[in-house]
Amino acid sequence: MTWDEMAPLLWESTWQTALMVGWSTVFTVLFGLPIGVALVVFDRGGLRPLPVLKSVLGVIVNVGRSLPFIVLMIAIIPFTRLVVGTTIGTAAVVVPLTVGAVPFFARLVETALREVGSDVVQAAQAMGASRTAIVRKVLLPEAMPGLVAGLTVTVVALIGYSAMAGTIGGGGLGDLAVRYGYQRFETLLMIVTVVLLVVIVQLIQSLGDAVARRLSHSK
């Protein structure tokens, strides 16, 4: 394969990966953040202890996390059809990607929020702050460096998951590597794809680290 043949393929695949990862990141934050907050707030000794609800949430999150992505993607096909009306293509991949990443991100949110000292939470309570105010003005801002670090890890994980998207016709760089690099022995394309993926992950990690560092005022 020549460069001229590879370039459009690489370009299209990168764009597909960006779409899949981008949208599923947005939905992961949208659903994962509240679930992570709930895991902390409803916990025993939390702002609003509801241990039973917390346990139920915890179990759901653990079930979500224990399924290998490729199995999850196939298993939730009916759900995917319900949500986007199709089970193949890039849009159809966003659903399993989100479902797979939400429990992962929720746990990272939970960990980041637990890092916030109980003393600042109590200080806010002593000042008469409502629970909503404590979550919005204390827990989330104080945990922001940890949340950004968690989000970075999640995006990188999503790039990994998205490599399996080819199974249901989602395309992307992983699919490209499998179809051309592996099945057609296009070694050069394989190498280029690998290098591209490494560079993308590296860029995202560096960006995440830089933002987290900027937000961290503790030391």
Next chain:
Amino acid sequence: MIQASGLHKSYGETVALDGVDLHVREGEIYGVLGRSGAGKSTLLRCVNLLERPGRGTVTVAGQELTALRSGELNHARRRIGMIHQHFALLSSRTVAANVAFPLEVMGVARAERERRVAELLDLVGLGGRGGDRPHQLSGGQKQRVGIARALAGDPAVLLSDEATSALDPATTRSILDLLKRLNAELGLTILLITHEMNVVKSVCDSVAIMAGGRIEESGSIAGLIRTPGSRLTREIFPLPEPAPAGSVTLTFTGDPQRPVVSEVVREFDVEVSILGGSIEDLAGGAVGRLRVALTGEAAPALAYLRERGLLVEVAR
């Protein structure tokens, strides 16, 4: 100003408060002294209901907090300031934004908030440092931010949870001076807990000594000093305990320079040997405590000393 009665609190088998009554008068600085585990921290946290006592009632500024529902309690808490041992500042906010936090919670408008914050930072001696981050400040400065924040809601009462325990002696001194000044200038009632006798000696008007979840002794410092067998006096003045049989311990307030001992020796037929003693500067003035052994005509000499207003304790 603060009235707590019959407070009980236990965590499983551990009893943290075992029937505690506390009465803090308006405008005074009240210290609760005790070792760690004595229950003083639980007591303080029961005053603004960060801990809900198992039994008993808490009334602050005429409002019975233990009878309030959570929304009303949040309102009442805004009139009770609190400062913390490790400052509990928000690292994600600037100094000014930390002080503004309670005002935001109260729904004060931005312009008014900014005005108040500048005023409060000036009050605690941090004018111009509003843009700094907490990690750029020293421990003493952080506690000043904590104090400014605690005063933002214009509280009637300030609760201090070991506010100087993480600070060095000189900084402790300056923070205590600030608290004293706020007490005098704003008429702020302060309830503080501490394990340091020095804090009680230098700022408190009244004190409660706690151990094992109970208050062992409480009252005004001046009153306790004049009470025979007071724990406070024994703790402030480290004389060997128990006093040897027949020895006399004299506690005198007022002018520590007054030569009472030589007066006694001149007036009566007694010999005085000094076994130990010291003079301490308390918030209310200097107090001395002297342990002596008298030989000779002791009874009239002791009567003379009592007449002079000294507390005379004879060990048997």
